[in-house]
Amino acid sequence: MLELLTCSEMAAADGRTIAGGTPGIVLMERAGQAVAERVLARASGRLRVAVLCGPGNNGGDGYVVARLLAKSGHDVAVHALVPPDRLRGDAAEAARGWAGAVLPLEGWTADGFDVVVDAIFGAGLARDIAAPVDSVIAAVNESRAHVVAVDVPSGIDGDTGAVRGCAVEADETVTFARRKPGHLLLPGRMHCGRVHVADIGITDATVADLGVRTAANAPGLWSDMLPRPDAAGHKYKRGHLVVASGGPSRTGAARLAARAGLRAGAGLVTVASPPDAVAINAAQLTAVMVRPVDGAEGLADILGDARFNALVLGPALGVGEETRRMVEVAAAAQRHLVLDADALTSFAGNLAGLWQMVTSAVPSGVVLTPHEGEFSRLFGEAEGVAQARSKLERARAAAAASGAVVVLKGPDTVIAAPDGRAAINENAPPWLATAGTGDVLAGIIGGLMAQEMPAFAAACAGVWMHGAAAAAFGPGLIAEDLPEMLPRVWRELLELLFSTGN
Ligand SMILES: NC(=O)C1=CN([C@@H]2O[C@H](COP(=O)(O)OP(=O)(O)OC[C@H]3O[C@@H](n4cnc5c(N)ncnc54)[C@H](OP(=O)(O)O)[C@@H]3O)[C@@H](O)[C@H]2O)[C@H](O)CC1
Numbered sequence: 342m343l344e345l346l347t348c349s350e351m352a353a354a355d356g357r358t359i360a361g362g363t364p365g366i367v368l369m370e371r372a373g374q375a376v377a378e379r380v381l382a383r384a385s386g387r388l389r390v391a392v393l394c395g396p397g398n399n400g401g402d403g404y405v406v407a408r409l410l411a412k413s414g415h416d417v418a419v420h421a422l423v424p425p426d427r428l429r430g431d432a433a434e435a436a437r438g439w440a441g442a443v444l445p446l447e448g449w450t451a452d453g454f455d456v457v458v459d460a461i462f463g464a465g466l467a468r469d470i471a472a473p474v475d476s477v478i479a480a481v482n483e484s485r486a487h488v489v490a491v492d493v494p495s496g497i498d499g500d501t502g503a504v505r506g507c508a509v510e511a512d513e514t515v516t517f518a519r520r521k522p523g524h525l526l527l528p529g530r531m532h533c534g535r536v537h538v539a540d541i542g543i544t545d546a547t548v549a550d551l552g553v554r555t556a557a558n559a560p561g562l563w564s565d566m567l568p569r570p571d572a573a574g575h576k577y578k579r580g581h582l583v584v585a586s587g588g589p590s591r592t593g594a595a596r597l598a599a600r601a602g603l604r605a606g607a608g609l610v611t612v613a614s615p616p617d618a619v620a621i622n623a624a625q626l627t628a629v630m631v632r633p634v635d636g637a638e639g640l641a642d643i644l645g646d647a648r649f650n651a652l653v654l655g656p657a658l659g660v661g662e663e664t665r666r667m668v669e670v671a672a673a674a675q676r677h678l679v680l681d682a683d684a685l686t687s688f689a690g691n692l693a694g695l696w697q698m699v700t701s702a703v704p705s706g707v708v709l710t711p712h713e714g715e716f717s718r719l720f721g722e723a724e725g726v727a728q729a730r731s732k733l734e735r736a737r738a739a740a741a742a743s744g745a746v747v748v749l750k751g752p753d754t755v756i757a758a759p760d761g762r763a764a765i766n767e768n769a770p771p772w773l774a775t776a777g778t779g780d781v782l783a784g785i786i787g788g789l790m791a792q793e794m795p796a797f798a799a800a801c802a803g804v805w806m807h808g809a810a811a812a813a814f815g816p817g818l819i820a821e822d823l824p825e826m827l828p829r830v831w832r833e834l835l836e837l838l839f840s841t842g843n
């Protein structure tokens with residue numbers, strides 16, 4: 342159920358189900374029933390319900406809802422953008438099932454309604470909302486009614502989560518078969534309220550046949566690839582992560598990443614520290630080891646030891662030629678590699694240079710973890726990025742252009758692999774956006790890769806664990822708190838693994 346279907350993939354699933362013998366009107370009936378059930382679930386006493394119907398199938402769903410709620414004894418008013426005789430196909434048939442009046446949508450006001458069912462536009466939204474629908478949406482949003490959106494809040498683009506001019510702010514959204522990217526990407530997610538996914542008879546096999554490449558990020562996506570604690574295991578079997586530290590006044594970021602890597606389960610973690618910062622690092626490190634490593638030369642030296650199998654480069658490392666050379670050394674050494682912060686900014690405008698290094702390292706896995714600013718500095722001109730319609734498509738294009746797994750961070754972090762797979766994360770609480778949390782994320786991903794977790798799975802798992810750790814700690818979180826919450830997140834994950842037996 343983690344797959345996310347675009348509007349066209351949903352239409353294809355619809356079409357295949359209809360071709361398989363289920364009439365479209367049956368799908369519409371089931372969709373309408375699912376929405377009506379949500380309204381009835383919260384009904385206490387007779388409700389005044391306004392069903393706002395658009396000119397297409399979303400409106401068709403609305404007519405089914407209206408009929409079912411009226412049959413359950415509620416006071417239902419239907420307001421439609423076009424008269425029923427302008428409807429076509431299943432929507433026209435659904436409208437024929439509605440025995441009540443159909444009033445104009447234009448000029449509708451919310452006075453006195455307990456519930457509004459938003460059945461204006463769904464997957465078929467084709468352009469920005471204009472008059473007269475815009476003022477109706479404003480009236481919905483100003484009302485005190487409980488708003489239930491059919492499939493997608495009207496005005497939200499189901500593929501991108503963008504607001505097309507204006508959009509309904511729903512308390513609940515009932516969608517069908519699977520969620521869409523627009524239900525998870527911002528701002529769309531903020532318009533949906535609680536999202537319910539209704540089964541309307543589109544089978545898992547039909548969805549699987551679509552070859553969908555986008556999913557919601559959750560343990561079900563990668564838990565079978567999580568490193569497992571095994572009794573016979575010893576620390577050398579769980580890899581050795583190296584985190585490069587910045588100079589004497591900028592050592593905290595590397596220590597945050599290093600501690601996160603250890604808590605993520607790496608057998609050993611070493612901070613590769615400039616000689617003049619060794620004392621500072623050593624004074625603050627215990628289980629994490631520290632070694633004097635002088636720039637790219639020094640890094641090349643220690644990477645002669647194959648036991649250093651994963652690296653995190655970037656946190657407060659410094660922007661410039663030396664950092665670029667360290668990335669080059671690490672990539673050439675074919676180790677698992679997480680590039681964050683300065684290691685990304687050092688390649689700003691020189692994607693080809695980064696791409697060249699990354700392709701040499703890709704077999705062992707490279708994960709880039711830019712926030713939006715680093716992303717645009719690095720990928721602004723990349724093939725396909727400028728034309729991308731959404732954060733999901735931008736991350737996908739960047740992964741394809743760089744050959745690396747790209748983690749485009751934010752409240753709706755997208756993880757994209759060069760082969761087209763992508764996941765959208767939705768468990769990050771607002772308080773995660775604080776200084777240093779990016780360093781911790783890089784360390785978690787590095788720690789998982791040190792244990793030989795494949796790059797895309799490690800990036801998805803790391804992003805999810807990072808969000809779960811923040812949620813576990815709660816508001817007031819600072820970056821140092823995050824690694825300390827990982828044991829609790831691990832416990833949750835392992836309980837989940839053993840309960841689901843995979
Ligand atoms: N399995 C399922 O997912 C099922 C989904 N159903 C429902 O079908 C809708 C999709 O319907 P809808 O969103 O209404 O799209 P349609 O293509 O049917 O019709 C859209 C009409 O609206 C016009 N339009 C589009 N954008 C605008 C706009 N900004 N302003 C004004 N009018 C607009 C469009 O006109 P065109 O000129 O673009 O053609 C169409 O007339 C889905 O969301 C589900 O709710 C099935 O009913 C059940 C199964």
Ligand SMILES: [K+]
Pocket residue numbers: 399459460461462463490491492493494495
């Ligand atoms: K809608």
